[in-house]
Amino acid sequence: MEFDFFLFLDILVTAVVVYSFFTFIKGTRAIQLLKGILVLFVISLISKHFGFQIFNFLLERIQTAVLIAIPVIFQPELRRALEQIGRGKMLKELSGTRKFKAKIDELVKATMKLSADKTGALIVLKRTTGLDEIVDTGIELDAKLSSELLATIFFPKSPLHDGAVILDHGRIEAANCLLPLTQRNISDYRLGTRHRAAIGITEESDAVAVIVSEETGRISLAFDGKMQHGLDEFKLKEELFDKFENLEQS
Numbered sequence: 001m002e003f004d005f006f007l008f009l010d011i012l013v014t015a016v017v018v019y020s021f022f023t024f025i026k027g028t029r030a031i032q033l034l035k036g037i038l039v040l041f042v043i044s045l046i047s048k049h050f051g052f053q054i055f056n057f058l059l060e061r062i063q064t065a066v067l068i069a070i071p072v073i074f075q076p077e078l079r080r081a082l083e084q085i086g087r088g089k090m091l092k093e094l095s096g097t098r099k100f101k102a103k104i105d106e107l108v109k110a111t112m113k114l115s116a117d118k119t120g121a122l123i124v125l126k127r128t129t130g131l132d133e134i135v136d137t138g139i140e141l142d143a144k145l146s147s148e149l150l151a152t153i154f155f156p157k158s159p160l161h162d163g164a165v166i167l168d169h170g171r172i173e174a175a176n177c178l179l180p181l182t183q184r185n186i187s188d189y190r191l192g193t194r195h196r197a198a199i200g201i202t203e204e205s206d207a208v209a210v211i212v213s214e215e216t217g218r219i220s221l222a223f224d225g226k227m228q229h230g231l232d233e234f235k236l237k238e239e240l241f242d243k244f245e246n247l248e249q250s
């Protein structure tokens with residue numbers, strides 16, 4: 001079979017446009033609408049299959065009404081999208097998403113390594129609440145996030161391994177930081193100060209804390225004063241995406 005360059009280009013362009021479209025509408029109101037349209041479409045297929053004439057008539061009228069309503073309801077979003085296409089911002093958003101994914105991958109890679117080696121670690125990821133007071137308790141680094149650097153910091157013989165590392169949007173702001181311990185009565189008596197400090201900081205801020213237990217290598221994640229234990233690579237990535245995706249792209 002002959003290689004059709006234009007067909008290849010056609011598929012590539014379509015894939016990029018569809019991907020950009022979904023990246024753009026992810027986390028917006030439009031995604032709910034898209035789900036609604038999909039449900040309507042499936043119902044309409046079923047209805048046509050069984051030949052429900054009156055119901056089909058009703059569905060067709062609803063579809064027409066939805067088509068007219070979309071530009072009215074989503075006028076602000078459509079305007080924003082067109083403006084962004086004009087400024088080439090959609091492409092920028094795409095590269096922003098790629099960078100953000102790379103940062104999460106780097107952190108997860110480091111966490112998995114620390115967990116396999118049973119190296120205790122406490123990593124705080126800043127969201128919107130400022131953590132300057134916490135950073136002041138430690139050693140300021142302001143370094144690019146890399147799994148190797150994180151592993152070096154938490155290496156037991158490293159002078160920086162005690163305390164928490166603070167991450168600020170892909171930069172290692174500081175290490176050796178002291179966090180506030182939770183004042184709550186934690187029912188699980190096995191949770192020591194590392195885990196209590198992680199709960200403490202997430203009670204006082206909207207940060208996320210990732211903990212690797214020195215004793216068991218177990219990975220935990222604290223957010224909003226609550227803790228999830230025993231996360232694997234997939235779950236950890238999923239949770240971090242969930243907590244940062246919209247923040248990073250706004």
Ligand SMILES: Nc1ncnc2c1ncn2[C@@H]1O[C@H](COP(=O)(O)OP(=O)(O)OP(=O)(O)O)[C@@H](O)[C@H]1O
Pocket residue numbers: 120121122161162163164177178179180181190191192193194195196197212213214215216
């Ligand atoms: N307030 C704090 N802020 C930051 N880090 C802390 C704080 N308190 C303790 N840590 C860290 O936790 C370590 C002690 O962990 P500890 O064994 O008490 O906790 P743990 O929750 O049982 O964790 P692990 O399962 O790793 O043993 C300390 O060496 C220090 O690095």
